[in-house]
Amino acid sequence: QLQLQESGPGLVKPSETLSLICAVSGGSIRSDGFYWAWIRQTPGKGLEWIGSTFYSGGALHNPSLKSRVTISVDTSKNQFSLNLNSVTSSDTAVYYCARHVWGSGGYYFDLWGPGTLATVSS
């Protein structure tokens, strides 16, 4: 069955770029009907959608983060990635990757990775 796994540095310095990768296994990222998403969770703001991308490109972003976010796909490695630049302590969160169902049945998140904690600190 399809599984997702996040990876990346657990600690990032303020003003630098947070980079995470989501590896997809047990299935192809080249699937019609799905986007691939990043979501984060903090105690203060709860769950926050960051953005989603289709396997052929064409990402969608949360307007509040759009200027700092890049989401890209590497179909050869069956993975997608998140770059969040100019980070501050408010970007400290557990980051999840997820499969984003995209179709007439709705636009919800049906599979999630276990999450990875990213801390912004000097």
Next chain:
Amino acid sequence: EVVMTQSPATLSVSPGERVTLSCRASQSVNRDLAWYQQKPGQAPRLLIYGVSTRATGIPARFSGSGSGTEFTLTISGLQSEDFAVYHCQQYNYWPTFGPGTTVDI
């Protein structure tokens, strides 16, 4: 942005009870509403989408209802594994989540 609110923040119940959780949207989201269950240290798990359609493998004791701005998740006959945080999420606009309701003993 569509703001999602949930009530109550915490619900203390006993196994076997029937539980009703509420979710409200700041504007109509039609039937574009999902529910997730999250246990400590774990990622959210999809329970319901389209207000009332259970995701694969979700027991029938979980049911959803509502439309527009008011939604409800009902758990009939709470089991020990159901103690968790429940989040609602709308997808009529760009996705936003509610803050969650904690169901504990």
